[in-house]
Amino acid sequence: MSVLVYTENWDGKFKKVTFELVSYAQEIAKKLGTSVVALSIGNVNDEQLKALGNYGATKVLNVQDDKLKWLNNQAYTSVVAQAVAKENANVIIFAHNNSGKAIASRLSVRLKAGLATGATAVPSSFDPFTVTKKVFTSKALGNIVIKTPVRIITLLQNAFGLIESKVEVAVEAFQPEVKDSELKTVVKEVNKITGKILLTDAEIVVSGGRGMKGPENWGPIEELAALLGAGTACSRPVSDEGWRPHDEHTGQTGKVIAPNLYFACGISGAIQHLGGISGSKCIVAINKDPDAPIFEAADYGIVGDVLKVLPELIAAVKELKAQ
Amino acid sequence: MKILICISNVPDTTTKIKFVNNNTAFDIAGVQWIINPWDELALTRALEIKDAQPGIIENITVVNVGLIDSEPTIRKALAIGADAAIRINAEPKDTFFVASQIAEVVRKESFDIVICGIESSDYNGAALGGMLSEMLDLPSVSAVSHLDVVNGAVELKREIDGGQETVATQLPFIAIIQKGIAKDARIPSMRGIMTAKSKPLTAVEPIAADLLTEFVGFDLPKPKAACKKIDPDNVRELVNLLHNEAKLI
Ligand SMILES: Cc1cc2nc3c(=O)[nH]c(=O)nc-3n(C[C@H](O)[C@H](O)[C@H](O)COP(=O)(O)OP(=O)(O)OC[C@H]3O[C@@H](n4cnc5c(N)ncnc54)[C@H](O)[C@@H]3O)c2cc1C
Ligand SMILES: Nc1ncnc2c1ncn2[C@@H]1O[C@H](COP(=O)(O)O)[C@@H](O)[C@H]1O
Numbered sequence: 022m023s024v025l026v027y028t029e030n031w032d033g034k035f036k037k038v039t040f041e042l043v044s045y046a047q048e049i050a051k052k053l054g055t056s057v058v059a060l061s062i063g064n065v066n067d068e069q070l071k072a073l074g075n076y077g078a079t080k081v082l083n084v085q086d087d088k089l090k091w092l093n094n095q096a097y098t099s100v101v102a103q104a105v106a107k108e109n110a111n112v113i114i115f116a117h118n119n120s121g122k123a124i125a126s127r128l129s130v131r132l133k134a135g136l137a138t139g140a141t142a143v144p145s146s147f148d149p150f151t152v153t154k155k156v157f158t159s160k161a162l163g164n165i166v167i168k169t170p171v172r173i174i175t176l177l178q179n180a181f182g183l184i185e186s187k188v189e190v191a192v193e194a195f196q197p198e199v200k201d202s203e204l205k206t207v208v209k210e211v212n213k214i215t216g217k218i219l220l221t222d223a224e225i226v227v228s229g230g231r232g233m234k235g236p237e238n239w240g241p242i243e244e245l246a247a248l249l250g251a252g253t254a255c256s257r258p259v260s261d262e263g264w265r266p267h268d269e270h271t272g273q274t275g276k277v278i279a280p281n282l283y284f285a286c287g288i289s290g291a292i293q294h295l296g297g298i299s300g301s302k303c304i305v306a307i308n309k310d311p312d313a314p315i316f317e318a319a320d321y322g323i324v325g326d327v328l329k330v331l332p333e334l335i336a337a338v339k340e341l342k343a344q
Numbered sequence: 345m346k347i348l349i350c351i352s353n354v355p356d357t358t359t360k361i362k363f364v365n366n367n368t369a370f371d372i373a374g375v376q377w378i379i380n381p382w383d384e385l386a387l388t389r390a391l392e393i394k395d396a397q398p399g400i401i402e403n404i405t406v407v408n409v410g411l412i413d414s415e416p417t418i419r420k421a422l423a424i425g426a427d428a429a430i431r432i433n434a435e436p437k438d439t440f441f442v443a444s445q446i447a448e449v450v451r452k453e454s455f456d457i458v459i460c461g462i463e464s465s466d467y468n469g470a471a472l473g474g475m476l477s478e479m480l481d482l483p484s485v486s487a488v489s490h491l492d493v494v495n496g497a498v499e500l501k502r503e504i505d506g507g508q509e510t511v512a513t514q515l516p517f518i519a520i521i522q523k524g525i526a527k528d529a530r531i532p533s534m535r536g537i538m539t540a541k542s543k544p545l546t547a548v549e550p551i552a553a554d555l556l557t558e559f560v561g562f563d564l565p566k567p568k569a570a571c572k573k574i575d576p577d578n579v580r581e582l583v584n585l586l587h588n589e590a591k592l593i
Contacts, residue, residue, distance in 0.1 A: 031506065091509070094474065094484045117470070119503060122462070123486035123520070126474025129440065135556035136439070138470050149560075156467050156562065160361045163467065164561045175470075205483035206513040213507035221505055225592070249593060267489070267524050268503065273357060273465065274381055274523040282592040293357050299565075303590050305582065306571070316571045321585060325576030333579040338593065341583050 024050045025110035026059045026078065027101055029120060033064050037222045038116045038176075040076050044184040045176050046114045047077030048143045058082060058108045060195075062089050062100060067192060074190025076183065082107075082195035089199060091208035092120055096199055098127040103197040105132060105171070117175035118221060125175050135167035141180045158273045158296035178221055179279035179300065214268065223252030225282045228271060228298075230256040232287020232308060232327055236264035241331035242286060248338050254278065256288050272297035287327040290315025307331070345493065346403045347390050348455040350446055350472065351383040351421055352436070352464040353414035363562045370466075370562070377417050381529070382461025384424075386519075388526040390459065391425045393493055400493050403427050407449055409434055409442045415545065422540035423532035429543070434550035437558070443475035444553035450480055456515045457498065462487060462522040467559070473520035483517045489524030 024046040028039040039059075046057045059078040061070060063085070070081045082104055089096060101124060105113060113128065115121035117139045129136040137152035141162060145151050149166045152174060156163040167173075220226065227246040229239060246253045253269060260270040271278055273293040279300030286307050288294060295318050298304070306319035307327045316322045323330055355361075355375045362371040379387070387406065394401040406421045408414050409432045418429045432445045450458060460473035477484035489508070490501035500511045503522060532540070574582045586593045 029505075036505070092504070094477070094486060098478065118505060119487040120505075122470045123474055123484065126439075126471035127478040127484070129471065129556070130443070130475050130478035133554075133556070136471055137557065139468050151560065153563075154468070157355075157359075157361045158357075158465055158468065160565075161363070162563045162565065163559050164563075166558045166560050167556065168558065169556050205517070206485055206511055208509045209512050210510040211507060212509070217506070219506045261527065268506075268508075270523070282586070282590070303586075303592055305586070316573075318568065319571040320569070320590070321574060321582060322571045323574050323576050323579065323582060330576060330579055334582065337580045337583040340580070341587055341593070 022053070022055045023058045023108045023110045024053070024055060024112045024114065025105055025108055026057060027113070027115045027121065027124065028059050028061045028073070029116060030061070030063055030065050030069070031219065033066065033069070035065065035069055035072070036219070038118070038178050040073070040183055041178070041181055042114050042116055042176055043073050043076040043078050045143065045181045046112070047184065047186055049112055050077070052143070052147060053112070056080070058110065060084065060101060060104045062097065070192045071190055075185055075187050077186045077188055078190055079188050081190060081192045083192055084195050084197060086196070086199055088204060092123070093204055093206055094123045094127055095203040095205065097124050098131055099203055100197045100199070101128055102131050104195065107195070111171050113171070113173045115173070115175045117177045121175045125173050129173050132171050133169060134171035134173050135169040136173045137165050137167055138175045140174045140176050143181070159277070159299050160296070177279065177300065218250070218252040220252040220254060220269065220276055221278060223278070223280050225249045225251035226254050226278060226280045227251050227284045227286065228254035228256070228288060229259060229265070229286045230288030231258050233259070234328070238328060239265070241335060245284070245331065245335050245338065248335065248342065252280070256294050285315050285319070286331065288315055289313050290318055345401045345456045346454070347401060347405070348450065348458045349383060349386050349390060349404065349406045349426070350458070350460045351387070351406050351408050351418070352380040352461070352466070353377050353408060353410050353417040354380045354464055354466045357381065357465060361564070363564070367562050368560065377414070379417055379421055380461050380464050382463070382521060382523070384529040385523065385526045386459040386461060386521050387421055387424055387426060388530045389491055391530060392526060397493065405430065405455070407432070407446055409436045409445045409550070411435055418545060419540050420532060422543045422545065423536040424530050425536060427543065429545040431545065431547045432550050433547050438555040439469040439471045439475060440556040441553045443472050443479055445550050446476055447479040448551050450476075454516065458516070458518045460518065460520050462520055473518055477518040483513050484520060485511050485513055485517065486520040488519045488521045491519055491521065491525055
């Protein structure tokens with residue numbers, strides 16, 4: 022038996038969440054008395070593959086196949102299913118992101134294995150196998166029992182964190198069968214946003230809402246983000262108005278993120294917005310309305326004009342960095 | 345072209361979440377029910393295409409797995425503009441079970457495009473579309489943020505972490521959509537509400553299917569400590585706290 026992790030890379034480097042998944046899998050494997058096997062699809066160098074051993078993976082299945090250059094839900098599911106069979110895996114871990122959700126759900130049917138999505142912690146019980154997951158867009162938690170012998174979990178990003186536990190890791194080339202009949206979707210074009218921190222990977226996020234008044238005022242948000250090595254985000258009306266690109270929209274209908282630190286600048290804190298950011302470890306709110314609901318979710322708050330506060334905040338951060 | 349849109353019946357997004365029966369069931373007292381926001385956008389987009397290119401889409405059907413109390417929500421979908429509706433008379437307790445029911449509908453009556461939302465805003469399964477595709481052995485494209493029909497071919501864009509891909513697919517297929525697909529959800533017109541009454545809403549009995557999971561209890565998150573307010577004339581104090589107290593910068 023084993024715990025299998027579906028890893029994800031970005032331009033040949035593992036995403037931060039991959040190391041979190043391996044850490045999480047290691048915790049489960051310890052409880053089950055088994056070991057962690059990671060599956061990597063794509064061009065990832067040996068050094069990166071070995072780095073999975075720092076978090077407890079004892080084996081890495083390395084798949085390199087031109088047919089798998091782009092995510093294809095059906096073909097990828099088939100590859101994971103073959104890895105599950107080879108490693109006799111009884112728990113399979115994915116990230117709760119677009120690709121993780123897409124493959125985990127198909128795999129659930131392929132293996133007839135129960136699925137718990139958006140898990141926030143390691144299973145609270147192994148018999149019955151009980152997982153705590155977000156429900157009602159993070160307004161509550163649900164305890165879900167998986168009744169099948171093979172179990173699939175998608176882990177909410179940043180919910181578990183990284184735990185180092187260095188082990189000897191073996192990298193093994195793996196060549197699963199890829200049927201043409203499963204390659205019915207084709208990626209024609211890719212538009213990558215380059216030079217920006219992946220919002221879902223960012224430790225710090227600086228986000229602006231309608232209180233920023235207009236796209237011309239985003240300079241300080243970008244400057245603060247650059248200073249802190251942070252990603253930038255926005256509320257839904259801001260992206261709907263075209264002030265900012267859609268991929269920055271956070272909230273119930275946008276991206277769900279859980280950075281360590283989230284700056285909400287001129288954001289009212291509507292329940293739908295909070296659904297996407299309430300998992301943040303620390304929330305800072307800057308809003309001129311002392312009764313804005315964002316202050317109920319925030320850890321630190323400044324009641325004031327964001328257009329005045331931001332430049333001062335930038336100056337103060339620069340001072341700190343200069344020390 | 346025939347389109348099937350899966351709609352789930354969920355509490356309004358501003359609902360205060362509470363649980364009853366010793367925290368084992370969601371408290372439905374006083375709850376307003378709506379079409380799951382993504383499903384509403386999917387329907388809106390299908391109607392936009394239908395209106396813009398007459399003759400391309402001959403039928404838009406919505407399907408819901410739910411008990412009789414989800415009918416007002418289904419009627420709303422008809423009032424917005426769907427042509428027909430199917431309700432499978434069962435409580436949607438487990439996503440595998442729900443997918444099995446919808447798969448049966450698609451096996452009986454073929455559709456060119458089946459659309460699901462990326463997740464239901466109640467139990468956040470985020471799995472139905474994928475499960476359905478696998479049951480029907482159909483290709484699926486997930487996180488679709490743009491869908492159009494151009495010269496008879498489907499044009500799709502999907503969101504990936506840090507970018508966007510343009511994807512081509514064979515029909516039939518399953519589109520798992522997210523926001524961006526349509527700007528604002530359509531609201532029913534007076535005429536729509538009137539005609540909805542005469543549109544077909546067929547209730548069918550469920551087939552036997554397994555439940556792979558079961559919710560056994562719920563918890564509300566622990567209340568947060570009160571927000572520490574910082575004087576707007578002393579922004580430096582915020583940086584100081586973030587550095588020394590929270591140790592985050
Ligand atoms: C089904 C549904 C789904 C939704 N999904 C999302 C979602 O995913 N994400 C999302 O963000 N929203 C979502 N919304 C919209 C949400 O309800 C709010 O309308 C939205 O979040 C408000 O954005 P905002 O805070 O930027 O703007 P507003 O609500 O207009 O708030 C602006 C804030 O800025 C403050 N302000 C104004 N001027 C200044 C100033 N000079 N200095 C400081 N503060 C100032 C104001 O006091 C106010 O609190 C959804 C809504 C629905 C119905
Ligand atoms: N009971 C249901 N009836 C019909 N469609 C559903 C139902 N539940 C979920 N769906 C569809 O599946 C999508 C994802 O839901 P879920 O996987 O439950 O989070 C929704 O956006 C709907 O399109």
